[in-house]
Amino acid sequence: MKKKAKLTTLAMTSTLLIFTLVGSAQARPHYNRYSGNDRFQTSTAIAQQEFQGQQMQNVVIASAYSFPDALSASTLATKLKASIILVGSDMNDSQDSLDYIKNHLTAGGNVTIVGGVGAINQKVEQWLNNSGYHVKRMGGKDRFATDSLIVNNLAVSHGTPVIIASGNDFPDALGVASLAASKGWPILLSGPNQLSETAQTFVTTDQPTNIYIVGGEGVLHDSVQTALQSAAPSAQIQRFGGQDRFETLSQILTKFYPNPTQIYLANGLDFADALSGSTLAAQNNAPILLIDPKAQQLPPSIKDYLITIRNTGSSPQVNVLGGTAGVPDWVVTQVNDILGSSATTPVVTPPTAISLTVSNPSMTGVTVGLSSALNGLAASNFTLLNSSGYPLTVTSVTTIDGGVTYTLNAPLSAGQTYTVTANYGGNTIGTAQSFTIPSGTTNEMLTVSNPTTAGMTVGLSSALNGLTTNNFTLLNSSGYPITITGVSTLNGGLTYAISAALSAGQTYTVTANYAGYALGTAQSVTVPYGMSNGTLTVSNPSTTGVTVGLSSALNGLTASNFTLLNSSGYAITVTSVTTTDGGVTYTINAPLSAGQTYTVTATYGGYTVGTVQSFTIPSGMTSETLTVSNSTTSGVTVGLSSALNGLTASNFTLLNSSGYPITVTGVTTLNGGLTYTISAALSAGQTYTVTANYVGYVLGTAQSVTIPSGTTSETLTVSNPSTTGLTVGLSAALNGLTASNFTLLNSSGYPITIIGVTTLNGGATYAINAALSAGQTYSLTANYVGYTLGTAQSVTIPYGTNS
CATH class of the missing domain: 2.60.40.1220 (Immunoglobulin-like)
Known part of the structure; x- marks a missing residue:
């Protein structure tokens, strides 16, 4: 692993060396682009530039998808001399970022997580802890509480100026992020009509000499300014507020950056790249200029600012944060034209190797998939060869998912085999892929x-x-x-x-x-007149969200299909929605408060699904009793005193007698969450302990269980015979038996189909459902791994019974 890290560092250092030489071939490189295949790799490319391949002592990680918690991270990261690395909500889309941290953060280094577990999953934190880093999370119950934790951690001196920005949207806060970071000023988030309690407390205590409000009256009402003046009567208050985010930004740029030596361009419609680059811009005392990638012209106010600094004689170095989807090449061309220089080929941080796949071959073309999005590819980026190695013309290329898949159109022949390769910026993407056009259908x-x-x-x-x-x-x-x-x-x-x-x-x-x-x-x-997906249920309430169940599956619901209100009727932001069972249940992630009551509704296609459901977040811990049964070499059965649905392997810990963890290979839910089957490779004769955890719950105490070395004997009894079945009793409870554990034979020895099995008394009794005939005699046997379940029991169905 150390060798790999050294090679990675050497490769990146070589890239930076080439980058420097290209820049030195003229007075100043026309522009530098710091980007990767996605927002995660862009954040690591920026970090690479900040530290020039050197090991880092500190790193700040923020959510790549949820802006509120991340808005005030820039000043903190700059104080810590740390880069901001973006991660996803869980491990799946965070691996590139975590690998970068592992290769570039010193052993035992410090990681500050900005945001709660709803924004950045606890599994990410656990991975960092397991990797030997010192991890500190700054995450409050909402964006304002998180902002307060960050601001107070800055420990600024009395009278330090502050910036007030909207906590409901990102552009204004991002526009001042590098300014705040370079000067060490806190960014305080506010609601649109009322200054947050945490911000008011900070201003009252700090008594800043200057307060800068970022955003017009439509973003931050005059009542916010009035509250600030009341909290700090001697402070000089200045508002920067234009007709849109770009005009507001230009007012800030004109005041604080009249003649910059560098400027950074970033997408003004998304926050990720600008946030990652805010510390790099602060390091160079440079502004970030937000642009609109969907337009064909620079925002007029940004254009005016560029003309102004050009007229002062400034010739700033132009830097770009993110790929061409966020900041298209035409933007750089227009910026350089205004500043008096022509755009040349940029020094692009090459994308890391990604895998290439092909699907949907037909006589009109093929679909090419990339393991991570790379937008803006054209026909010139793909090479299509026939089986003789001759190139075929790719007539057009389209993507509808931001560069994850591309449809290549070309005239192909049924039954023939072709190969496709892809390239970007002189780098090959993946390996050549072969495919054959179907001869038939x-x-x-x-x-x-x-x-x-x-x-x-x-x-x-x-x-x-x-x-x-x-x-x-x-x-x-x-x-x-x-x-x-x-x-x-x-x-x-x-x-x-x-x-x-x-x-x-x-x-x-x-x-x-x-x-x-x-x-x-x-x-x-x-199309139904109303929704047939009738019943809505809620379960597993915690401070990070709630589970919503539907009486029948309805796949594809998103955060926009759910409305979450607090007890005052105010909407709570649903940060994400996931389903693992095809739409029968959804996990709703949202920052909720212990002891508070909330309501959730669901809609689909203009219809309400079920009725409004209320639930209360436990104020303390809800206690459950934990039991363990049915121990075998392939696992155990865990029972809860009341149902708690949706537990996974991460909720259970299995230790051997020496205290070493045993891998839980699978977890199966039974009885709606009352019982769980834990799958693991266990040894006969050995003793293990199992514990369970869940946010807001005390899931009993550790339970010990010994795996039988041979077989355990049970006595089997049969009662209540009728034409619809019979009752089976065990001398000791054995939970979780199914129809496959019982054999029912008629008097001729032929098997009788068991229609169903119902567990009674925690596994001490089972109701066996089967179609039996009055006056006939049947025999029943039972089996279970590691158990001798008594001997075959005979029973005769009496005449006159039907239940």
């Missing part, structure tokens, strides 16, 4: 579900990625076509959400087509 089954007035969900029997509106036809009951306004890919092409304006009570048919595929038969569906 591949059959798919088509299903339709979740019909609403806004559309429906279409399912395929096997994944077929990259379908668009052109691949679907929607007809009303009269056979007239209905316009499909949009198509969204779910589950990698197994499912598609079809958007269209439909009428309640009407019946529609949908067909799908794709070259080389028979996509099932036409499917009919009727």
Whole structure:
């Protein structure tokens, strides 16, 4: 691992050396772009530039997706001489960032996590702790509490100026992030109409000499300014507020950066790259200029600022934060034109190697997938060869998911094999991929579900990625076509959400087509007058969220489908929504307060799903009793005194008699969360302890269990025989038995089908359901790994019983 880290550092140092030499070939490089394949790699590319490949003592990590907690991180990171590294909400999309930290943070270094567990999962924190770093989390119950923790940690001197910015949106705070960081000024977040209590307390205590309000009256009302003046009567208050975020920013730039030696360009419609680059800009006492990548011109106010600094004789170095999707090349060209220099080829931080896949081959082209998004590729970035090695013309290239997949259009022949390669910035992406065009057609089954007035969900029997509106036809009951306004890919092409304006009570048919595929038969569906997905339930309330259950699966719901209100009726931000069972249950992540009551509603396609559900977050800890049974070499059964659904392997700890952890390979929920089957490789004759944890719950005490060395004997009894089944008793409880654990034979020795098995008395008794005949005799045996479950029991069904 050390060798790998050295090689990585050497490679990055070499890149920086090349970068420096290119810059020295002229008086000043026209611009530098610090970017990667995504926001995570962009943050590490910026960190690499900050520390020039040297080891770091400190690092600050912030959420790549949730801006509120991260807004005030710049000043803290600069004080700590740390880079801001972005991570996802869990381990899945954080690996690049964590690998960078592992290779560049000194052993035993310090990591400050900005944000609560709703923004950055506890698994990320655990990984950092396990890696030997000193980890400190600054996360409050909401964005204002988190901001207060950060600001108080700065320990600024009495009278230090402060910046007041909106806690509801990011542009204004990001516009002053590098300014605040370079000067060591705190950024205090405020609500639109009322100064937050934490901000007011800080201002009253600090008595700043200057207060800078960032945002017009539409962003921060005059009542906020009045409260500030009241809290610090002697402070000089100045407001920067324009017609939009760019005009507000230009006022700040004009005051504090009249003749900068460097400027940094960043996407003004997203926060990630500007946040990552704020410490680099602060290091060089430089401003960040936000732009609109969707426009074709610079914002007028930003253009005016550039003209102003040009007229002062300044010729600042131009730097770009992020890739061409966030800051297109035309932006840099216009900036350089204004400043009096022409754009040249940038020094681009090359993307790290990513894997290449191909799918959906047909005579009109193929779909190419990238393991991480790389937007802006064109036909020139792909090479398509036939089996003889001759190049084929790629007529066009399209992407609909930000560069994760590309549809390559080219005239191909059925039965022939082709190879495709991709390149970017002179670097090969992945390895060459071969594919064969089907000679005939591949059959798919088509299903339709979740019909609403806004559309429906279409399912395929096997994944077929990259379908668009052109691949679907929607007809009303009269056979007239209905316009499909949009198509969204779910589950990698197994499912598609079809958007269209439909009428309640009407019946529609949908067909799908794709070259080389028979996509099932036409499917009919009727749009209901109301939602049939009736019952809504809530469970597992904690300070990080709640679990919502639906009486029938409704896949594809997002945060926008759920409304979460506090007891005063104010909306609580749902930070993320996940489902692991196809839409039967959803985990709603949101910052909630212990002891408070909330309500949740769900909607879909204009309809309300179920009724409003209320729940209260436990003020303290809710106690559960923990039991362990059915110990075998393949695992144990854990029981809870009351149901707690949704526990996973991370909620259980299994230790051997020496105290070493045993890997839990799987967890299966039984009885709605009353019982869990824990799968693990255990040894006969050995003793183990199992503990369970869950936020807001005390899940009993550690339970010890010994794995039987041989077999454990049980006595088996049979009672209550009837034509619908019988009752089986065990001399000692053995929970979790199913139909597969019982054998029922008639008097001729032929097996009788067991329809169902119901557990009674915690496994001491089982109700066996089967179709039996009056007057007939049957024998029953039972089996379980590591147990002798008595001997075969005979029973005769009496006449006159039917229950």
